[in-house]
Amino acid sequence: MDQPAEKKEVQFSEGALAEIRRYMSHYPADRQKSALLPILHIAQAEFGGWISPEAMDKVAEILNIQPIEVYEVATFYTMFNLKPVGKHVLEVCRTGPCMLRGSDQLIQHLENKLGCAVGETSADGNFTLKTVECLASCGTGPMLQVREQYYENLDAASADQLLEDLKASTVKKPWEENY
Ligand code: FES
Incomplete structure (x- = not known):
C-alpha cells in the first residue's frame, strides 16, 4: 500500500514573520485569527506564488488555530493558488x-x-x-x-x-x- 507523502515543515523568513506580526498586532490577543487572509497572502508571496498544505499548517501554528480552519479559507478564495505556479x-x-x-x-x-x-x-x-x-x-x-x-x-x-x-x-x- 502506498504511504502518504511525508510533509516537510516550512519556515517563513524574518521579513515575512515581521509582516505577519504586524498584521496580528491589529487584533486583540483572542482574535488573532482575523489576520488569516493577509497572512495567507504573505504565505503565497513567500513560498513561490502558491500555498502548500505545509504552508497552511505553519499558518495555523502561528495563529494557534486548527489547520482545517486555514484549509477552509485557502480553498474557498480563488486568489490563492493551491499548486505550484510560474514566476x-x-x-x-x-x-x-x-x-x-x-x-x-x-x-x-x-x-x-x-x-x-x-x-x-x-x-x-x-x-x-x-x-x-x-x-x-x-x-x-x-x-x-x-x-x-x-x-x-x-x-x-x-x-x-x-x-x-x-x-x-x-x-x-x-x-x-x-x-
Ligand atoms: S469586467 Fe470588470 S474588470 Fe473586467
Missing part, C-alpha cells in the same frame, strides 16, 4: 464588460503566445495563465492582474511587451517593496 501569474478578467472589449481575443492570444491553456503554466516556467471574474476595472478592459498590479487596455502588441517586461523583471515580495 508570474496572469489573471485575465473574462467578465462581460471585458469580454465586450476583447478579453476572449486577449486570452486566445496569450494561450498561443505562451503555448499553454488557461490553468496551465508555460514550458519555460515564467507564466501561469488564469481567468478571473471582474476586477473592477471594467472601463479599461481587456485587462489582467499580476500580483497587486493592473495592466489595462491590452491588445496583442501591448500584451507581448508586457510578457517581455515581466520575463525580465525580478519578483519582489510585498514587504521588500517600499510602501
Whole structure:
C-alpha cells in the first residue's frame, strides 16, 4: 500500500514573520485569527506564488488555530493558488464588460503566445495563465492582474511587451517593496 507523502515543515523568513506580526498586532490577543487572509497572502508571496498544505499548517501554528480552519479559507478564495505556479501569474478578467472589449481575443492570444491553456503554466516556467471574474476595472478592459498590479487596455502588441517586461523583471515580495 502506498504511504502518504511525508510533509516537510516550512519556515517563513524574518521579513515575512515581521509582516505577519504586524498584521496580528491589529487584533486583540483572542482574535488573532482575523489576520488569516493577509497572512495567507504573505504565505503565497513567500513560498513561490502558491500555498502548500505545509504552508497552511505553519499558518495555523502561528495563529494557534486548527489547520482545517486555514484549509477552509485557502480553498474557498480563488486568489490563492493551491499548486505550484510560474514566476508570474496572469489573471485575465473574462467578465462581460471585458469580454465586450476583447478579453476572449486577449486570452486566445496569450494561450498561443505562451503555448499553454488557461490553468496551465508555460514550458519555460515564467507564466501561469488564469481567468478571473471582474476586477473592477471594467472601463479599461481587456485587462489582467499580476500580483497587486493592473495592466489595462491590452491588445496583442501591448500584451507581448508586457510578457517581455515581466520575463525580465525580478519578483519582489510585498514587504521588500517600499510602501
Ligand atoms: S469586467 Fe473586467 S474588470 Fe470588470
